[in-house]
Amino acid sequence: AQSVTQPDARVTVSEGASLQLRCKYSYFGTPYLFWYVQYPRQGLQLLLKYYPGDPVVQGVNGFEAEFSKSNSSFHLRKASVHWSDWAVYFCAVSMNYNQGKLIFGQGTKLSIKP
Amino acid sequence: DTTVKQNPRYKLARVGKPVNLICSQTMNHDTMYWYQKKPNQAPKLLLFYYDKILNREADTFEKFQSSRPNNSFCSLYIGSAGLEYSAMYLCASSRGGWLFFGHGTKLSVL
Numbered sequence: 001a002q003s004v005t006q007p008d009a010r011v012t013v014s015e016g017a018s019l020q021l022r023c024k025y026s027y028f029g030t031p032y033l034f035w036y037v038q039y040p041r042q043g044l045q046l047l048l049k050y051y052p053g054d055p056v057v058q059g060v061n062g063f064e065a066e067f068s069k070s071n072s073s074f075h076l077r078k079a080s081v082h083w084s085d086w087a088v089y090f091c092a093v094s095m096n097y098n099q100g101k102l103i104f105g106q107g108t109k110l111s112i113k114p
Numbered sequence: 115d116t117t118v119k120q121n122p123r124y125k126l127a128r129v130g131k132p133v134n135l136i137c138s139q140t141m142n143h144d145t146m147y148w149y150q151k152k153p154n155q156a157p158k159l160l161l162f163y164y165d166k167i168l169n170r171e172a173d174t175f176e177k178f179q180s181s182r183p184n185n186s187f188c189s190l191y192i193g194s195a196g197l198e199y200s201a202m203y204l205c206a207s208s209r210g211g212w213l214f215f216g217h218g219t220k221l222s223v224l
Contacts, residue, residue, distance in 0.1 A: 043118070043215035044204065100147050100208045104156040
């Protein structure tokens, strides 16, 4: 069955430090992968999306993610985090281009140390 | 206006009573979705409307109803609330592109 695992429920990094949030997926066929972010008291917003092609995709606010078929992973990265990145990050997979039917991971809560 | 609106933000319901949650969007999106999110769990798709066609997930088929009287509005209906329905309910819409989510409605069943 298709699934998404985010192994880290909570991550804390210092402001200005680099960031990696991990995502592993289990899926048959060609996956369409997404990262969503939920800032405090707001709805989920799309950060970036992967369609088959270049394995590294760029998102908003300096985020990028790299797709690895061999590792079944889609990790999110940022070179230098800002306090405004304090949020919950969700990885998700879809079975087709109609990306509304998403299977989400449980989310990773990112905290920033000043 | 690229927003999805959900009302109310918080809702209290009694066990055994019906619950109706409302969602609206003005982006003329053809598809609207309802997800359920419980603490420390992943958001889970309950159902979605593509135009006027309702699609319900197999494991929630009998627990939730929905209606879409026009393109802009979509409701989620629980006929008889149980404690297990306490959760955040997220509405989203899309038009071949990515999902736009509302803020969610936090339902507490007592």
